[in-house]
Each structure stands twice: as C-alpha cells, then as structure tokens.
Amino acid sequence: MTKPAKNPAARWPAAVKVAGAIGLVLAITLTPAPRPAWFGVEAAVLCLVLIAGRVSPVVVLRRLAWLSPFVAGAALAAAWSPHGTDWRILALRSGLCLATVIILARTTTFGDLLGVLRQARVPALLITTLALMHRYLFVLRDESGRMGRARSARTFTRGRRFAWLAAASVVGQLFVRASARAERIYDAMCARGWTS
C-alpha cells in the first residue's frame, strides 16, 4: 500500500470510505453482464469520488497500469474458456474493482484501515500480523535496495545470466535476513511484555 496523498478525501471518515468501497466492489461484481450500462454508472460514481476528493486521476491510472497484467491474465483465461463470461466484461469488472481499491488506498492510511478492522471486531492477532507486515515491508524494501546497490557496486559484467544469478542470491539472502529479523522482532515484543 502506498502513502496516501494529502487530498481532501483523506479527511473523510475511514469507516465510510471502507464501507463505500466494499459496497461498490460488490455492486461491480454483481452487475449482470447483459446490462453493461450499469458499469457506466459505477464508473461515474468513481469519477465523482475522484473529483470530490481531488484525487489525481493520473496516479490512479498509473497504478492501474501496473496492475493491468492481472486484469489481462483474467481476461485471457476467460477468452479461452468455452462457457465463461465475456472477456471484455471481465476486464471491465476487474479494472473497476481495482480502481476502487486504488482510490481507497490513495485516500486512507493503513493505520486508519486497521482501525476500521478493529472496529469491525476482526481478530486482534490478524490485525497485529497485518500491521507488522505493513511495517516491515518498508524495512525489507530498503534492505533489498541496499543489497542491490552493493551487488551493482561489485558487478563488472553485463551478462544477463550473471545478473539473474546475482538477483536470485539477493532474494535468497533477503529471505534469510527477513527470517532472522522476525526472530529479533519477536524478542523485542517479548521484552515489552508480549505473551501470546
């Protein structure tokens, strides 16, 4: 999840945004295929949210482009399936659902989302796990960046095979370091009274 931009929509109550996003995703998913005009209404709702919340459409489109391989994959699978949904409808549906989630992420901090989950009485252990995952994604990203730079500083060949091998070793090292860090984090939690 990215850092939400400082738009007016960031000040809207998180619970309302989450409920709205879930409602919209459900509506998009349940829209009957023979009535494609309904998708237009749902897209219009998203556009209204973009305008009212002053969320940059360029950023939303860019994120959507990053995630487009997943949409394309689902559409391709549908295109080859003999009795499946029309691939165009499926692509439209996935695209609109993703846009909804992207707008939610652009307007709500992860902490606020966790707050909503807490209010919805989601089990505390799951919330703690999600919070830890979010916290350490950035640490791991920085760590992999540092290892990548260290690797580049001592890479003297342009060979693609070598680059792949080195990248694989970075991934392996990252896994080992992540697991060692997980143990240290658990120790730090215990040191301040964590018991479960």
Next chain:
Amino acid sequence: MSTAIDVRQLGFRYPDGTAALADISFGIEAGECVGLLGPNGSGKSTLLRHLNGILPERLPARDGSIRIEGKLVSDENVATVRRRTGLLFQDPDDQLFCGTVQEDVAFGPRQLGLEPAECERRTREALEQVGLTHLAQRPPHHLSAGEKRRACLAGVLACTPGILALDEPTSGLDPRGRRELMALLRGIPATKLIATHDLEFVVELCPRSLLLDGGRVIADGATENLLNDEALMLAHGLERPHILQHRHPHVGDLVFDAATHK
C-alpha cells in the same frame, strides 16, 4: 543501597554449540550506571538479553543464576523481570514494530494491562521525555536514526523500568544525536547497564565498567582505571579513548563535563 542486578556464575551456549558466556559473575547496585565493554562477539548483547529473560529460551538458566531486584529470572518471574528491565535493542528497526511512533510507545503499557487513560498518559510522558511529541503520528520508517533511537527509548521508558539495559545506544547517531542521548540518559534515575564500543560515551556517563571478552568478565572497576590501562585495552580489541589521552596529568577527578563543556 540494594542490589539491582545480581549475576552468578552464568554460562550460556547457543543451540549450535557456540559458547557465548562462561562463569559470569557481577553485581550492580540500584541507581548505578555501568558500561559493558568488549570487542565484537564478546557476549555483551547475549548478556543483556539474559537480564530481560529473552535468553535462555528455557528458563531458568541451566548454568548459574540471575536475580533482578532480588527476583530470580525464572519462568514464574519472567513477566515481573521484563516489567522491571527495559531492553533497548541494537537495531531500532527490530524494536519499532508498530505502524506509528505513538502506537509503538503505547505497546508496552498496553501489554502491562493498564487502563487506556493510563496508557495514554504514560505514552504522552515518555514521548515528552525524549522530545518526540511532534512525531507521535509518524510511521517509524520516516524517522532519522536519532529519532528512531529516541522512539525506542520512549517505548522502554513508558513501561517505567527500574533497570535499563542498553545495547549500543549510540550506534548510527550523529554527534548531536549522541549528545542529546547522553543528556537524556543522565536525567533518567534508573539503574543502567550500557553495552557499547563508544568508549568516550562510557567515560562521560559510566563511573564503573565491566570488560567482557570471550564470554568472560575480564575486568570490573572504575571506568577511567580500566580505559587508562593501555595494555589491557589492546589485549581485548579496544583502545584508550581520545578523551583520556588529552587529560591533564595533575587533574585527577575531572575528564570532561558534557553539561558544562569544560
């Protein structure tokens, strides 16, 4: 004066067989500030983890014993021991595991089962103490190294421990961050055991020091006497700090006072 930390004949081996501590014995009185010196791999961090009951994994220790404020570190007492001993980890990223600084500082008080209002009060006071109130809502990965270190300390102080076990508190700090940390630690009345390679920091803060090497206590005494013993320092991978080399031979009691800058 009562004994805050009492370690007797403590030994420890990691599961892979590496001997980390052997026959460690020392006592620290309440309110003392003691430096824990030694080269890399000498067992400083391992010893600090024992004081909080993080190590050994199965309590009580098989070799020797540890008493924190008179209580044996055992399975029954581990919760009390952890409440009394605040452990500051070497890498702040290991210790700051919550989404915001405020949540992280509140973690300890919440684990103590305190009322929300009391948790909030302690969190606020700890953040004020370390001067991070303005960064309370920041995610830890947006803090500088010094700020992270102070946030870690706030998390420990919010549990109001009687003993502070600090692992390399000055690593990664710039001179200003180091100076601020020193002033902060001076103002905390708790018993302090500080593992560090920053010998000048120890000279300025700790009247007494323990020298560890190969998992054993090599020397225990006045910091200045230990650090002035050049042969001892070199034999154990350390060196006489700069601050002592420039000391006037006829001035016996004052090295450098960071508070007055004299």
